[in-house]
Amino acid sequence: MPLKKIVLRKLNMRLKNPFITSFGTTQDKEFFVIEVYDGEGNCGYGESVAFSEPWYTEETVKTTQHMLEDFLIPILKRSRLTHPNDVSKVFQPIRRNNMAKAAIEGAIWDLYAKRENVSLSIALGGDKKKIEVGISIGIQPTIKDLIEKIEDALQIGYKRIKLKIKPGADIEVLREVRSHFPDTAIMADANSAYSLEDINHLKKLDELNLMMIEQPLAHDDIVEHAKLQKEMDTPICLDESIHSLEDVRKAFELGSCKIINIKIGRVGGLTEAKRIHDFCQEHQMEVWCGGMLEAGIGRAHNIALTTLPQFVLPGDTAGSQNYWEKDIITPEVVVEQGMIEVPIKPGIGFEINKKIMDEFTEWKKEIAI
Ligand SMILES: O=C(O)CCC(=O)C1=CC=C[C@@H](O)[C@@H]1C(=O)O
Numbered sequence: 349m350p351l352k353k354i355v356l357r358k359l360n361m362r363l364k365n366p367f368i369t370s371f372g373t374t375q376d377k378e379f380f381v382i383e384v385y386d387g388e389g390n391c392g393y394g395e396s397v398a399f400s401e402p403w404y405t406e407e408t409v410k411t412t413q414h415m416l417e418d419f420l421i422p423i424l425k426r427s428r429l430t431h432p433n434d435v436s437k438v439f440q441p442i443r444r445n446n447m448a449k450a451a452i453e454g455a456i457w458d459l460y461a462k463r464e465n466v467s468l469s470i471a472l473g474g475d476k477k478k479i480e481v482g483i484s485i486g487i488q489p490t491i492k493d494l495i496e497k498i499e500d501a502l503q504i505g506y507k508r509i510k511l512k513i514k515p516g517a518d519i520e521v522l523r524e525v526r527s528h529f530p531d532t533a534i535m536a537d538a539n540s541a542y543s544l545e546d547i548n549h550l551k552k553l554d555e556l557n558l559m560m561i562e563q564p565l566a567h568d569d570i571v572e573h574a575k576l577q578k579e580m581d582t583p584i585c586l587d588e589s590i591h592s593l594e595d596v597r598k599a600f601e602l603g604s605c606k607i608i609n610i611k612i613g614r615v616g617g618l619t620e621a622k623r624i625h626d627f628c629q630e631h632q633m634e635v636w637c638g639g640m641l642e643a644g645i646g647r648a649h650n651i652a653l654t655t656l657p658q659f660v661l662p663g664d665t666a667g668s669q670n671y672w673e674k675d676i677i678t679p680e681v682v683v684e685q686g687m688i689e690v691p692i693k694p695g696i697g698f699e700i701n702k703k704i705m706d707e708f709t710e711w712k713k714e715i716a717i
């Protein structure tokens with residue numbers, strides 16, 4: 349695969365509404381768009397997902413830039429790639445920094461699919477024409493606001509509702525929600541806000557018939573999650589604990605969870621995401637695709653990944669309208685009756701809206717390869 353030039357752009361986009369979780373509030377999303385050119389008229393696009401602060405994982409926008417400019421792009425300059433699967437191999441000497449790696453690997457996957465003249469979904473081995481989607485709703489100021497948000501989401505047909513919880517805003521809120529929506533598919537995400545000392549409190553969730561509880565304990569509490577899962581009927585889904593296939597294998601062997609949230613950025617790219625998918629398929633663990641409040645390019649990668657068969661649960665791939673006044677892709681991601689139609693054009697299958705992308709670009713750099 350010839351790589352001739354990389355363009356690194358730093359964007360800053362304001363979410364329509366602040367997104368509040370147990371660890372903080374996000375309103376302005378800073379990220380990089382990476383354009384990889386082959387010199388033959390093709391360009392692949394990737395989007396970085398690390399936030400400005402290291403609350404969700406240790407990576408940030410600044411560490412992403414440091415990794416890309418000082419390590420990952422120089423490695424690509426001296427490497428010869430025959431397939432996007434090679435990217436994670438050449439990046440292996442760099443420890444972790446998975447979100448930085450994934451951003452550039454995603455652009456190379458898109459470029460590869462465009463050169464092969466197939467959609468990214470097909471290039472990955474996906475087979476779905478449409479995917480089911482859910483929505484993640486942040487912590488709201490009042491129960492009334494939350495109920496309204498859920499009603500709006502159900503109007504659009506979202507297939508499941510994910511609610512953020514934290515100590516002091518958990519069981520009571522969920523009980524209230526459950527009484528309003530007795531039959532809705534609901535799950536809760538704690539973003540690591542509890543410890544095993546809260547076991548009796550967390551067990552109360554079992555009365556609420558939730559699809560799952562996502563990451564109740566700390567990011568490195570893999571053993572503690574196994575203890576908790578043994579005591580709870582509600583399936584545990586791991587998010588922050590999963591950075592690689594190796595982590596999934598450990599979680600599976602220990603019984604730390606029943607479900608895995610795969611985020612491309614968190615696991616270091618599409619190649620590793622696919623390996624995790626394949627393991628989970630073999631071991632009958634359900635998976636779904638998590639979101640990182642991405643703009644359209646990241647969202648397009650999530651859609652393509654979700655077309656793999658073991659993505660049996662709706663992901664956090666809500667439509668562009670849920671996040672942005674205007675997105676950087678065209679058409680925007682549209683959700684109808686809780687489904688997204690998978691694009692069939694080559695690569696990510698969406699065009700970039702250059703005018704809008706320029707509007708949100710703070711700076712850009714060209715790097716010859
Ligand atoms: O809609 C999305 O993109 C998903 C949003 C979402 O739930 C999350 C995004 C980023 C970090 C977390 O707060 C959270 C998650 O834990 O999945």
Ligand SMILES: [Mg+2]
Pocket residue numbers: 537539562563587588
């Ligand atoms: Mg989560």
